[in-house]
Amino acid sequence: MTKHFFARQHLNQLFNVLMDSGYQVVGPTVKDGAIVFTELARVEQLPWGWQEVAKPGHYHLTPSRKNLCFAWNTGPQALKPWLFKPEQPLWQAEQTEQGLCFRQAPAKVTPIAVVGLRGCDLAALKLQDQHFIHGPYPDPYYQAQREQLFIIAVNCAQSAETCFCVSTGDGPAATHSFDLLLDELEDGYLIGVGSEQGQAVFQQLTLGQQATIDQLDIAQQQLADASQQQRHMPDEHSLLKLTENLEHPQWQDVADRCLACGNCTLVCPTCFCSKQESTSDIKLQQAEQVRLWDSCFSEQHGYIAGKLFRPEIRHRYRQWLLHKLANWQQQYGRSGCVGCGRCISWCPVGIDLVAEAQTLLEGSPHESAHR
């Protein structure tokens, strides 16, 4: 990929071109002590001079000596809430003179340009696309917003302690699904083009010049640095063996620590469970069906006619882990984990998905047979 360089002070030109092209820019900013994706009007809102400390059960921001705006990896959320909305009206029902009428809720879509997505976020996007668009019933809301999405990805120049995208094959480089790709250097940005729409935006930037070999080397070195990660998820073939050990004592061990709060499923960029709620006005004339994010950690998730299919926390943790790492492979052709590490840092008791998977596999009969 040919890369161009532009100086840091010209980043606002990219924002201006995106806004002039009709996009609402969405990107990272500091809010409530975390990196949060929100609508941005100016480059000054980016998290300049902040870096992240993420560990099991821990996340905080700390000032950095360098004045960079992408020197972090993963806030609690990135793209998921913009496509798969936490609350989505599906349809309305109305009692009219002609009887009961139904109409689909309109999709509220604006063209958005999302700045700052990482390799893990793009891998998650691909998986959500598979679930919401490429299944037997494409979701009209997800699909409409997906078609109005422009992506400016960023290669990670560092990894957090919780990152393990190298072992899942999803990072630290962004390699697909973007329109434009940035590498953040100390004095500016390398920019590469990944699509026709990306090319159209790129051509309107007047301030770039061809990147030098030195600049390209620095970007390569940053990616190499980011690849030095402490956590390694077992490979997908091994993860399939998790289903062979449904009564491993580790399921109870992790259940004793797990609060079943569902944080992991909410921050996970690939989790897709939802529930539906029905409401009506007080006159019983208008009613609405709304879809809300749900979590397999709630008792109600497996509820039917007075019976709970997964009454205990060990059942629900097992459902989550087996689905994410093993059964996902049968459903969507790959593991549902993209190595972002969010579930590890946002777990209030610091449960480490990678460590749990490793422990569970140590006891697998198939594994021990080879020892």
Add this chain to the structure above:
Amino acid sequence: MNQPIASFVPLTATLMDKHQESPGIFTLHLALNTSTPFNFSFGQFNMLYLFGVGEVAISIMGWQNNLLLHTIRAVGRVTQPLVKLKPGDQLGLRGPFGCGWPLEHIKGKDIVFITAGLGCAPVVAAINHSVENRQHYGRIVILQGVKHHNDLLWQTQYDHWQNTGNCQVLLAASEEYKHRYQWRLGMVTELLDFAEFDAKHCAVLMCGPEIMMLAALKQLAKHQVTDDAVYLSLERNFQCGQASCGHCQLGPFFVCKDGPVFHYPTVKPWFGLSGI
């Protein structure tokens, strides 16, 4: 699999008639407000919507005089008010969803229907179909279990299948102490000892509590019926019907899409495990 006539937004349905089948169990006869033919497979289900209350997944019991039949036990937040609707009232309907019974695939074989309780509802239409197309099937055996003999829905249907449908009908009551004509005391699975069919050339279609189906699988194995001959219908939390909401997952399966009728060997590794 038949494509749903209404997959995402409900269609309006009008309650034309309502029959009480037993205490707490009602059959709703619904007219659909559409000119599109309602194509469905026996064993599929619909999502019924009660205004302002919510949706509930109910299997399709049958199709009669252009009306769709749903038999419902009033047990939950939606079903209790749903069965209180009166003729002329309207509700919403999405569906049909899921995979039904493989009635084409099993032509030429003996069929054994094993059901318990309200598990008969998703099977009744399949029995009727096989009786109406009697020449395409070998022997037909119908086993139904209930707690008390007066819990049996559709006694006249069972009589009809036995007397004019050339079927072997065996009924069991598990919580009864007094012998009655036609009835055996005990579990439905014990009826298999009296069933007349060719274990090497049969298809078993089951629906009911999973514990019943697990017991039946053991009995079937004793009678030399292989797993390959068995189909079963499962029930899970269905909210979307579209393999999207995630609630109905059973191992790698979305029961609403891959089921609710499964070929047993497919679902066997995940069937009958607690907490899955």
